[in-house]
Amino acid sequence: MSDQDETNSGDVPMMQKLLDNPFLLLFLGVASPAVLYLAWGIMEIVTIPAR
Amino acid sequence: MSNNIFRTCPDTGLKFHGPAETLMKVNAVAAVVFLLVGGFYGLLVGLTRWQAVHLLEASDFYMVLTLHGINVLIFWMIFFEIAVLYFCSSVLLGCRLATPKWAWVGFALMVIGAVMNNVIVLQGSSSVMMTSYVPMEAHPLFYLSLILFAVGALIGCFVFFGTLVIAKAEKTYEGSVPLVTFGAITAAVIAVFTIVSGAIVLLPTFLWSVGLVGEIDVLAYRLIWWAFGHSSQQINVAAHVSVWYAIVAILFGAKPLSEKVSRTAFLMYILFLQLASVHHLLVDPGVSSNFKMFNTSYAMYLAVMASMVHGLTVPGSMEAAQRARGHTAGLFTWLRKAPWGNPTFSGMFISLVGFGFLGGITGVVMGAEQINILVHNTLYVPGHFHATVVLGSTMAFMALTYWLVPILFRREIVMKGLAKWQPYIFGLGMSGVALFLMGAGTLGVPRRHWDIGFAGTGGMTHEFPAAAYTMLALNGLSVILAVAGGAAFCVIIVGSLLFGKKLGDQPMAEPCIVAPVTDEEYNANGGSAYAIPGTIVLAMIFFASFALYYFINWKYLAETWGIG
Numbered sequence: 001m002s003d004q005d006e007t008n009s010g011d012v013p014m015m016q017k018l019l020d021n022p023f024l025l026l027f028l029g030v031a032s033p034a035v036l037y038l039a040w041g042i043m044e045i046v047t048i049p050a051r
Numbered sequence: 052m053s054n055n056i057f058r059t060c061p062d063t064g065l066k067f068h069g070p071a072e073t074l075m076k077v078n079a080v081a082a083v084v085f086l087l088v089g090g091f092y093g094l095l096v097g098l099t100r101w102q103a104v105h106l107l108e109a110s111d112f113y114m115v116l117t118l119h120g121i122n123v124l125i126f127w128m129i130f131f132e133i134a135v136l137y138f139c140s141s142v143l144l145g146c147r148l149a150t151p152k153w154a155w156v157g158f159a160l161m162v163i164g165a166v167m168n169n170v171i172v173l174q175g176s177s178s179v180m181m182t183s184y185v186p187m188e189a190h191p192l193f194y195l196s197l198i199l200f201a202v203g204a205l206i207g208c209f210v211f212f213g214t215l216v217i218a219k220a221e222k223t224y225e226g227s228v229p230l231v232t233f234g235a236i237t238a239a240v241i242a243v244f245t246i247v248s249g250a251i252v253l254l255p256t257f258l259w260s261v262g263l264v265g266e267i268d269v270l271a272y273r274l275i276w277w278a279f280g281h282s283s284q285q286i287n288v289a290a291h292v293s294v295w296y297a298i299v300a301i302l303f304g305a306k307p308l309s310e311k312v313s314r315t316a317f318l319m320y321i322l323f324l325q326l327a328s329v330h331h332l333l334v335d336p337g338v339s340s341n342f343k344m345f346n347t348s349y350a351m352y353l354a355v356m357a358s359m360v361h362g363l364t365v366p367g368s369m370e371a372a373q374r375a376r377g378h379t380a381g382l383f384t385w386l387r388k389a390p391w392g393n394p395t396f397s398g399m400f401i402s403l404v405g406f407g408f409l410g411g412i413t414g415v416v417m418g419a420e421q422i423n424i425l426v427h428n429t430l431y432v433p434g435h436f437h438a439t440v441v442l443g444s445t446m447a448f449m450a451l452t453y454w455l456v457p458i459l460f461r462r463e464i465v466m467k468g469l470a471k472w473q474p475y476i477f478g479l480g481m482s483g484v485a486l487f488l489m490g491a492g493t494l495g496v497p498r499r500h501w502d503i504g505f506a507g508t509g510g511m512t513h514e515f516p517a518a519a520y521t522m523l524a525l526n527g528l529s530v531i532l533a534v535a536g537g538a539a540f541c542v543i544i545v546g547s548l549l550f551g552k553k554l555g556d557q558p559m560a561e562p563c564i565v566a567p568v569t570d571e572e573y574n575a576n577g578g579s580a581y582a583i584p585g586t587i588v589l590a591m592i593f594f595a596s597f598a599l600y601y602f603i604n605w606k607y608l609a610e611t612w613g614i615g
Contacts, residue, residue, distance in 0.1 A: 019314050020227050022215050022236050025321055029240035030247070033278065033325035037346060038248070041274045041329075044338045048270075 057147075060458055061558040067459075070151035071141035071214075075134045075459060077158060078207075079452070082130035083544055085165060086445070089122025090537040097484070097530025100430075100523050102504065109501045113178035116499075118169065120181030124440060125200070125283060126165045131448050132238060132290050133158075133207040138455075139235035139293065140214035146223040149213030157206030164200030167192060180499065182280060185256060185267040194257035198250065205246045208239045230307055230314065231300070234293025237317040242286045244325055248278035270337040281328035284440055288358070289320055291402060291447035295365045298399040298450060302390065304565040305372035308364045308581060316364075319357035326350040327414075333423045340420065347418045355415055362407045363590050366400075367583040374582060375572040382585040392471045398450025401478035406443030409485050410435060412597050422604045425611065428499070431492025438485035441533075446478060449540050456544060457559060462551030470543050477536025483529025491522035493607075 018024060056069035095115045098106040107115060141148040148154060171177050177189035215236070218224060228236070252275040258264040296313070299305045307313045329346035332338055366386075373385030390396045413435045417423050426432065453470060456462055464470055496503050496519050503519065505511045573579055 015315075016227065019233070019318065022212060022240075025236060025318070026212070026240050026243060029237075029321040029325075030244045032322045033244055033282070033328075036350065037326050037328060038251075038275065038278055040342055041332075041338055042271060044342055045268070045270045045274065048337055 061556055062562070063458055063564050065142050065458070066145045068141050068147045070154075071137050071148035072459065074148065074151065074154050074158065075137045075142075078130050078134035078137070079455070079459070080548070081158075081162060081165075082127050082134065082448075083452075083541055085122050085126035085130060086537065087541045088169070089119055089127055090534055090541075092116075092119035092122065094530060094534045095119075097527050097534075099501070101527030102502075102520050102523055104527060105502065107501075109507065110175070110178065112501045113180065114172060114175060117172050117178050117180045121168060121172070121197075122165075123445075124181060125197075126161075126168075128283070128287050128440070128444065128448075129200075129204050129242075130161065130165075132242070132286060133161075133204065135290055135294070135448075135451075136207060136211040136235055136239055137214075138459075139232045140211050140218065143229055143232050144214070144218035144224050146214065146218040146221055149210050149217050151210075153206055154210045157203040157210065160199050160203030160206070162203075164196045164198070164203060167199070168196035171196060182276065183256075184276070185259070185269055185272045188260055191257060191260040194253050194260055198253050198257060201246045201249045201253070204242065208242050208246070211235070211239050227310075227314075230310060231293050231297045233314055234289055234296060234317055237320050238286050238289035238293065240321050241282055241289055241325060245279055245282035245286060248275055248282065252276045252279060270335065273332060273335060274338070277328040277331045278325070281331060282325045284436065284444075285320070285324045285327070287440055287444035288324065289317070291406070291444040292317075292358075292361045292365075294447040294451045295361070295399055295403060296368075298395060298447075298454070299365055299369045299372070300567075301454060301564050302393070302396050303369050303372040303376075304567045305368040306567060308367045308371065308583070312360060313364055316357035316360035319353050322353070323350045324354040324357070327354060327418060330414075330418045330423060333420050334427050343420055347420060351418050352415075355411070355418075358407075358411055359593075362403065362411070362593070363586060365403060366589065367586040370583045370586045371573065371579070371581065372568045375568045375575065382588055385585060393453075394470050394474050395450045395454045397471075398446050398453070398474035398478075401474055402443050402446035402450065405438055405446065405478065405482060405485075407593060408596060409482065410439030410443050412600050413489060414439065415597070416601060416604050419604075422608050425604060425607055426489075426492050428497060429492035430488045430496045430498045432498050434485050434488030434490075434492055437481060437488060442478065442481045442485060446474065446481070449477070450474065452540075452544060454563065456547050456551070457554060457563060460548055460551075461554040462547050463554060463559075464543065465546045465551050466543050469539055473536055473539045473543065475536075476539065477533055480529050480531070480533025480536050484526055484533055487522045487526035487529055491519050491526065494519040494522065496523070 012020075058067050058069070058072070059065070060067060092115045095107060096112070096119050098104045099112050099115075137148060137154070140146075171190050171192045174190070177193040179187045179189045179193070183189055183193070215228070218228075227233070252272060255264050256267055256272070259267050296307065326346040329343055330351070333343055333347065369389070370385045373388065378385040378388045389400070413431070417426060417432070417435060453464060456464055492498070494516050496515060503513075503515055503523070505513060
């Protein structure tokens with residue numbers, strides 16, 4: 001049974017595995033704006049010269 | 052024990068988990084209550100912006116504007132979305148809801164936060180508008196109320212994710228989750244980022260308001276606040292697109308043109324949609340053009356493309372289904388033969404067109420750094436988001452509600468004649484609001500000023516064109532029409548819940564769900580699930596409008612500063 005499951009899951013394309021994993025999507029959906037928007041933006045603000 | 056009680060809907064065959072059903076009901080009812088409250092405040096705002104009426108004094112105006120924004124943009128939307136999340140997980144996957152007790156805790160926190168926020172703003176010391184930019188200071192309970200609401204909503208999101216785990220573990224579905232549930236996952240993912248961003252910005256602001264933190268950096272506040280403020284509207288986008296897919300499946304038995312394409316488009320939302328927040332910062336100092344342009348152009352355009360994919364595949368799948376069922380003549384018979392008297396359909400279609408043509412195109416214009424300068428911080432911005440959030444999301448949620456009341460509450464819709472017209476009244480009014488606010492914004496009318504005549508500012512004057520005053524008057528009239536449509540919705544829904552004929556366990560006389568179109572039907576008469584000439588023509592009209600409006604704005608910009 002478990003062999004069959006493994007075989008079946010091995011047939012699933014990588015993209016579908018990604019789309020079927022809500023927690024991986026959650027990670028990507030938080031990481032992408034956290035890096036590209038929050039972290040990048042904050043880095044630019046904190047590196048503004050003090051005068 | 053009660054955690055395992057299920058009922059099977061006699062009309063749809065869907066399995067409703069008892070605790071989930073109750074939670075959906077209370078969230079949906081709370082949503083409509085806050086829509087009613089926020090809509091009333093919207094009427095007061097519209098009548099004040101109408102210079103000839105100018106209903107409220109300045110202090111009242113900012114208080115009411117704060118209440119209007121938070122009630123409709125946050126409370127109505129998120130209560131409804133939590134109901135949608137529970138429906139898309141527990142009901143569509145046919146499983147029990149994870150931790151109903153925690154879901155009740157989340158709901159209680161949301162209600163406490165929402166009520167507390169209304170009370171504290173009405174006391175007059177927190178008229179800081181929805182954005183609550185520092186160093187403007189509100190009462191500490193204002194920030195605390197939003198934090199409580201956000202924590203409650205976050206609990207709701209994790210109950211949704213927990214329910215997905217239960218469904219998978221208990222094998223209540225095979226293969227991938229349905230597309231509508233996948234759209235709900237997208238909304239929940241965006242919601243988590245949104246709420247965490249809200250916590251990052253509101254917790255220190257709360258501590259600042261009680262004197263425990265000395266200073267909040269203004270630039271950093273704006274940056275992080277918009278990760279919360281704008282992304283909260285992206286939850287709505289993902290949710291209402293899911294509702295579109297649900298409605299075409301329910302009313303037409305349509306299957307998506309391509310599951311892969313639609314899911315990939317949702318993935319693009321997950322990766323890029325939230326980056327559109329930067330368009331609020333396009334004239335801010337402190338962040339570079341690289342940061343602004345990457346996020347609002349390269350990245351945001353991928354999310355825009357995803358919206359255009361949905362905008363094509365939703366009517367496309369409807370057209371393919373209609374053609375498969377025999378409406379094959381000409382380009383638009385499939386559309387003409389659609390159930391225009393059914394508010395679930397008309398509301399969905401008005402939402403689709405309004406969101407695409409009015410909200411989508413103008414959003415891209417505002418997202419371009421160069422032409423953004425023409426309309427930044429003018430009434431154009433509220434015009435845009437009334438097209439996206441109200442005409443797009445609210446209209447879609449209203450449409451779904453007409454279908455949900457008999458299914459979920461087992462009550463017949465009352466005042467069916469009025470319900471037939473309600474989407475048109477609301478849609479026409481709100482289209483007017485969006486267009487006339489954007490018209491006034493194009494003429495330079497500021498978005499946050501109580502009086503464009505600048506009364507009481509000690510001699511400060513500015514001559515706006517007469518057309519700006521006309522736009523604001525037309526906006527006022529449109530607001531009245533939209534509020535009439537919104538009030539009609541609330542009356543119909545509340546009336547149905549209280550006085551609608553009880554349906555019990557018997558199926559309704561008229562079926563409320565259409566059987567899925569089969570492959571044989573799609574392939575009959577030489578057709579296929581991809582033959583959608585009418586939708587392609589509509590898409591071409593959309594592209595032509597998009598290109599023309601984009602060009603017009605660059606032309607405006609070129610005329611702003613003469614060269615040479």
